[in-house]
Amino acid sequence: MIPESELAATARDLIAVPGVVAVALGGSRARGTHAPDSDVDLGVYVHPRVDRVALSDAASARADGRVEIGPAGSWGPWVDSGAWLRVDGFPVDVIVRDIDRVDEQTSRALQGRFAFHAQPGHPLGFLDVAYAGEVALCRPLADPSGYLHDVAALLRPYPGALRAAMIDDLWQTDFTLDAAAKAAARADTAYVALAVTQTVMRLAHAWHAAARAWVVNEKGLVPGVGRLPIAPADFGDRVTAVLAGLGNDPAPLLDAVATARSLPRPSV
CATH class of the missing domain: 1.20.120 (Four Helix Bundle (Hemerythrin (Met), subunit A))
Structure with missing residues (x-):
């Protein structure tokens, strides 16, 4: 596992990019269900017009090599984009999340609305309100505006x-x-x-x-x-x-x- 100090430093690099709203630890490590060799998932919550070149620079700053974060939709219609990188040899998945979509799916979850959508890597389909679930389950690493805190508060407990x-x-x-x-x-x-x-x-x-x-x-x-x-x-x-x-x-x-x-x- 990457040391907490390195996670915090990576989050500081990412949150410094204009348009980045928050950075969170997600996946099994945030939920405490990880195996020793589980990847580190970093959710990067952004405004739609975030500078993705600057975001790539920040993601590469502590990585073992240069990575590029592609345009919105480059990983499919429901996962936006991101990068796979290594920090001191350890795999880290940087996953970009558009806050407009997070807000939309949070509203849908609270209304009891959901759907599954075709998406590479999701054999049943991507559950759209997972955007809300990720915030409910994540561990914020950088959340200066309180965005993740406020959204999570709407989603706990699980919407009836x-x-x-x-x-x-x-x-x-x-x-x-x-x-x-x-x-x-x-x-x-x-x-x-x-x-x-x-x-x-x-x-x-x-x-x-x-x-x-x-x-x-x-x-x-x-x-x-x-x-x-x-x-x-x-x-x-x-x-x-x-x-x-x-x-x-x-x-x-x-x-x-x-x-x-x-x-x-x-x-x-």
């Missing part, structure tokens, strides 16, 4: 409207599994696998929402259900059994659809 909406949205899983049953009868393994996976991921999102636990990406989402105080401890094992037993004949595929349909669901 978003909790209810995540659970109510599970009607989609029944629709998906109805279609999967027809595909299973035709031994369409790929379709069934996709439908079952989408179902269990949405169930996992709903369980986290029911427990008022923010989710910011799909990694570790299903295993995480078993660690929630209100959720079935064997949820992850049951999901693994379903996906591992798909096969390529109608009978096991239909069984998988039926098992996915029987997985426990949270209630409002």
Whole structure:
């Protein structure tokens, strides 16, 4: 892990760039769920017109080599941009976040509105209100205006409207599994696998929402259900059994659809 003093110095370099509003430690290290070799995620919260050349200079100042932060959208429509760098040999991910989008998604989260969007690296889709969740979970390193503090205060505890909406949205899983049953009868393994996976991921999102636990990406989402105080401890094992037993004949595929349909669901 990078020493705290180095993190603080990097945050000072970044916050000095005109247009940078705040810098935060994010990801598993902010949540305390990291492994020893987990990357350091630095969220850099910016005005839309931030000078990205100056931002690249600041990100490179303590890195082992020069890095370039691209224009907005260069990492896809929902991740903006950033840079992968190394500080004293340790991997650091600098992730740019547009505060206009953060504000928009914070408002949507409070209203109980959300959607998943196509985005590289997010197989289910990027959860738009994750922009709000990141602020709720992050550890501010530089927040001179109190922006992160003020946004986080709106999001703690987890918004009740978003909790209810995540659970109510599970009607989609029944629709998906109805279609999967027809595909299973035709031994369409790929379709069934996709439908079952989408179902269990949405169930996992709903369980986290029911427990008022923010989710910011799909990694570790299903295993995480078993660690929630209100959720079935064997949820992850049951999901693994379903996906591992798909096969390529109608009978096991239909069984998988039926098992996915029987997985426990949270209630409002």
